[in-house]
Amino acid sequence: MTTQQTSTPHRTPTLHDSRIDTKIVLSGLWITMLFVFAYVDIFGFWRADVIQGALAREVPITGFTVDQRFLVFTTLYTLIPSLMVAVCLIAPARANRVANLAVSALYAASVIVNMIGDSWIYYLLGSAVEVVLLFAIARIAWAWPRHAA
Numbered sequence: 001m002t003t004q005q006t007s008t009p010h011r012t013p014t015l016h017d018s019r020i021d022t023k024i025v026l027s028g029l030w031i032t033m034l035f036v037f038a039y040v041d042i043f044g045f046w047r048a049d050v051i052q053g054a055l056a057r058e059v060p061i062t063g064f065t066v067d068q069r070f071l072v073f074t075t076l077y078t079l080i081p082s083l084m085v086a087v088c089l090i091a092p093a094r095a096n097r098v099a100n101l102a103v104s105a106l107y108a109a110s111v112i113v114n115m116i117g118d119s120w121i122y123y124l125l126g127s128a129v130e131v132v133l134l135f136a137i138a139r140i141a142w143a144w145p146r147h148a149a
Contacts, residue, residue: 022144026100026137027088033107033133034081040126047120061117081107093144100141108134 044050053060057067064070080103087099108131115127 022093022140023088023096025140026096027085029133029137029140030081030084030088033130033137034078034085036126036129036133037078037081040123040130043122043126077110097141097144100137104134104137104141108138 045054047060049060054066058065059070084099084103088096091099111127111130111134115124118124118127
């Protein structure tokens with residue numbers, strides 16, 4: 001007497017992919033952009049020209065003098081995308097959309113301008129990723145879901 005075993009095919013359940021709220025997606029993209037932004041700048045301190053520039057109180061390539069005014073403007077420049085993390089979570093949809101479109105466009109333009117004249121691959125790569133993330137922010141803000149009135 002032979003017994004025959006029937007095997008049932010192994011089925012993997014379908015994964016549930018939940019929809020994430022637009023505000024959380026935008027906030028996460030700003031956080032990611034800020035990490036890339038910060039690490040590209042931090043890695044710059046391994047460069048001799050950046051270290052020498054810092055010691056001479058000058059920013060390489062641009063020739064900006066590192067003084068109180070420069071540091072205040074640099075702080076303001078980094079505060080805006082940092083605050084966008086909170087704006088994305090707190091602001092109403094309409095204001096949120098406008099802020100994300102405007103700030104992402106301005107920052108993408110500034111990153112592209114800052115890439116000009118730099119030949120370090122890590123910097124160009126990091127900057128390119130920042131631009132892609134900023135375009136993703138603009139795209140998501142532009143396509144903000146609407147509800148029928």
